[in-house]
Amino acid sequence: MRLEIKNLNVKVENKEILKDFNLNIEEGKIHVIMGPNGVGKSTLSHVIMGDNNYQITSGDIIFNNQSIKDLTTDERSRLGIFLAMQYPMEIDGISNQDFLRTAMSAHANKYIGLYDFILKCEKATEELQMDKELIHRPLNIGFSGGEKKKNEVLQIKLLEPSLIIMDELDSGLDVDSLKIVAQNIKNYLKGKKETSVLIITHYPMLLEILKPDYVHILSNGKIIKTGDYSLAEDIFANGYNKYIDKDKVDNKANIITKEVNYE
Amino acid sequence: MNNLLVVNDKIADYRSQALTIQNNTITFHQSGNYQIEYQNCHNINLTYNFDKDVYIKLFEYSTNDKLIIKNEYNLYQNANILLYKFYNNQSTNEDININLKEEKAHINYHFSSISIGKDQHHIKVKHLHKNTFSDIYNKSITINKGQIEFTVDSILPKGNQGCILNQDTRVITLNDNKSAIHPNMYIDENDVEARHGSIIGRFSHDEIFYLMTRGINYNDTIKLLVKGYLFSNLMLDMEGRAKIFEIINKYWR
Numbered sequence: 001m002r003l004e005i006k007n008l009n010v011k012v013e014n015k016e017i018l019k020d021f022n023l024n025i026e027e028g029k030i031h032v033i034m035g036p037n038g039v040g041k042s043t044l045s046h047v048i049m050g051d052n053n054y055q056i057t058s059g060d061i062i063f064n065n066q067s068i069k070d071l072t073t074d075e076r077s078r079l080g081i082f083l084a085m086q087y088p089m090e091i092d093g094i095s096n097q098d099f100l101r102t103a104m105s106a107h108a109n110k111y112i113g114l115y116d117f118i119l120k121c122e123k124a125t126e127e128l129q130m131d132k133e134l135i136h137r138p139l140n141i142g143f144s145g146g147e148k149k150k151n152e153v154l155q156i157k158l159l160e161p162s163l164i165i166m167d168e169l170d171s172g173l174d175v176d177s178l179k180i181v182a183q184n185i186k187n188y189l190k191g192k193k194e195t196s197v198l199i200i201t202h203y204p205m206l207l208e209i210l211k212p213d214y215v216h217i218l219s220n221g222k223i224i225k226t227g228d229y230s231l232a233e234d235i236f237a238n239g240y241n242k243y244i245d246k247d248k249v250d251n252k253a254n255i256i257t258k259e260v261n262y263e
Numbered sequence: 264m265n266n267l268l269v270v271n272d273k274i275a276d277y278r279s280q281a282l283t284i285q286n287n288t289i290t291f292h293q294s295g296n297y298q299i300e301y302q303n304c305h306n307i308n309l310t311y312n313f314d315k316d317v318y319i320k321l322f323e324y325s326t327n328d329k330l331i332i333k334n335e336y337n338l339y340q341n342a343n344i345l346l347y348k349f350y351n352n353q354s355t356n357e358d359i360n361i362n363l364k365e366e367k368a369h370i371n372y373h374f375s376s377i378s379i380g381k382d383q384h385h386i387k388v389k390h391l392h393k394n395t396f397s398d399i400y401n402k403s404i405t406i407n408k409g410q411i412e413f414t415v416d417s418i419l420p421k422g423n424q425g426c427i428l429n430q431d432t433r434v435i436t437l438n439d440n441k442s443a444i445h446p447n448m449y450i451d452e453n454d455v456e457a458r459h460g461s462i463i464g465r466f467s468h469d470e471i472f473y474l475m476t477r478g479i480n481y482n483d484t485i486k487l488l489v490k491g492y493l494f495s496n497l498m499l500d501m502e503g504r505a506k507i508f509e510i511i512n513k514y515w516r
Contacts, residue, residue, distance in 0.1 A: 049476050053468060077478035089473035093491030102487060103477035138495070155477060 002027045002163055002196040003048070008059035010040075010047050017043045019221035021059070025163070030189075030197040030210055032232060035218035036240055041200045042086065044218070045167045048198075049083045050076050063163065078107055082161035084152040086168040090140040096151065097121075097135050100158060107159050124157040127187070129180055145172030153181050157188060165198045170206040182209035204236045217243050264502060267299045272307050294318040298503065301325040307332045313342035315365070322503050323348040325355075326510065329380075332357040338368035338395075345371045347497045351510050354380035361388045363395035374401045375496045377489075377510060378409030378442075385414045394425040401432040402496040403442075404489060406514060410440035416447045417457070424454035431460040435492060437485070466492075486515035 003025040010018040017040045025031050033041050047054045048061060050073040061069050068076050091099075100121065104112045125132055128150045140148050149169055156164055164185075170178055186209055189195055199212065207215075207229065215231040216223045217240065225231065225243050235243075267289070268275040274284050281293035290312040291297075297319065301307060304327050311334065313319055321344065330352045336359070338344060355378075361370050376382065388397045403411050417428040428450070434442045444461040466488045474484040489511055494504065 046472075049472075051472055053472075072481070073472060073475035074478050074480045074484075077476055083476050085473065085476075089470050091470055091473075091488070091491050093493065093495030094487055098490075099474070099477070099487065102479055102483060106478040106480065106483065138491070159477065 002029075002064065003198075004060075004062040005048075006060045006062065008047070008061065009057045010043060011055045011057055012043065012053065016057075017054070017221055018047065021222050023216070023223065025196045025198060027194045027196055029214065030199065030212040032199045032201065032207060032212045032215045033218050033223075034201065034215060034232065034235055034240075036244065039218045040221050041218055042167055045083055045165045045198070045200060048076075048165060049073055049081065074106065077159075077161075080162035082156055082159060082164050084149075084156065084164065084166045084169045086171060088140050088148045088152055090138075090143075092138050092141055094139045095135075096137055096139050099139050100135070100155065103155065104158055120158060121154075124154050127157075128154055128184055130154065146174055146177035149173050149181055150177065153184050157184070160192070162192075162194060163196050163198070165200075166206075167200045168202065169199075170201055170203050175205070178205050179209070182206050186210055204232065207232055219244050264500060265295060265297045267297055269299060269301045269307060269309070270303055272304050274309070288312065290314065291317050291319050296320045296500075298322045298324065301327055301330070303327070304330055306330075307334065310335045310337065312337045313339060313344055313368075315340040315342065318343045318345075320345045321347070322497075322499060324503075324506060325350045325352055328353045330355050330357075332359075334358075335360045335362065336370065337362045337364055338370060340365035341367040343369045343371075346373065347499060347503070348372075348374040349493070349497060349503075349507055349510075350374075350376040350382075351379065352376075352382070355382040355384070357382075357384045359384070359386045361386070361397065362391055363389065363397065364391050366392050366394045367396075368392065369396040370398070372397070372399045373496045373498075374403075375493045376403045376411070377493075377514065378403055378405045378411040379407045380409060382409070382411040383414075384412070385416075387416045388418065388428070388430075390417075390419045390423050390426045390428065393423045395423070396427045397429065398427075399430040399432075400496055402435075402492060403433075404435045404437060404492065405440055405442055406437045408440070409438060410442055412443045412445075414445040414447070415459075416449065417459075419448075419450045419452050419455055419457075421451040423452055426452070426455050428455065428457040429459070431458075433461070434463045436463065436465060482515060486511065489515065 005021060005023040008018050008021040035041055060067050101112050101117050130150050134147060212229055215227050217225045267277050274287055277284060281295050283290045288310040292314050294317050399415055401413055405411055411434055413432045415430045415432060417430055419426055430446055432444045436442055442463050446459045446461045448457055471484055
């Protein structure tokens, strides 16, 4: 098993976001998490990555048979987990090249020389149809939405993770850029069949190209339904209502049952 | 790059037709790039004059013990000065007077420091003529026993129309000491463009998290952010950058 999330409960500022959350992702499988805004999708991605703004109150996260709950964010990254962010940070004064080389050196546990970096980076930027000047610019400063997302995928290609989490990687991308990004990820996965993927998205195109194995609907802090790609197609056509409403009814039923038992 | 030295509070001899040095006064007659390093200094009192129409890029660099500085910068007609300064002194007490004496004089002042002791900076910019321009940017970091206080006074008397006054001061605190910024704009004229901003804080959680998600450990993340923060204010050549890298590497190995 690549990633196992067991009975995970997560709080942010005393508000419970994930409740008894369970998810298993096997090697080489593509999972999708869908759900309306505010149900905890981004929380999940940040918790897996070890963001200390989120407090795990119980449960465990196991990656490659090792609990990572107590590891720092950088340690999780170096184990092979990558989070492609919805809003990549803009940091003035740090050149993209300096950032990428520092990250590559951290992963390789040795200093990556300029020649090795250029060799690897040039090929990747060509495949992503990125302007080569972006490598020399301050990190994500003045990048368009599409350029930022391509820069995230560039990092995937350079750092070669074995678990890729994409938090709305497809938002803010025009159709052409989205196709390039999706095709690059598809090609990456072809070359690294053991790599697992967790996609958080609201849109169909990325999924049409990557063809996920499992689709989950997240509501009220837990997965309420799992299916195959047809579940995503149904959501794109008809929305979440029939699944979410049912979830609400179920919760209400539980509350009523408890009240009855109490009396 | 032309390298000037100030040793034991005195400007070292430097022969060039582009500038004149006399009694701790440097007058720039021609455009050019200069670096001035303060070595073994304790009490510096310098005057910089920038003649009409010169474009000077000047980098001041100081890593001294306890340093008192009283420097004056006089800009004449259409003088355009890009001034970069980096300090890492044990402590600093600095009084800077910038006089924009004639029309279209423009000071672009970029100061950065890694503060490790008690540092006080008082920067006074006087717009003494109409159509003069000042851009004052300070970006400092406090570490160890560092604490820093900025007072920035932009002064515009009545009648000097068409001036642009801009000041922006930021302090990142990497310790628990108090720092302060006093941004003052004394403006007695309606026809003016003025902006100011002041921030004291820490590096953002989101920036730290983003860099660490790429496998960069906390210490290297802070080092990257420090580099980014300082170099976003100091557009230096390789020689200047190397000097500051050396200081950064001293504190963040």
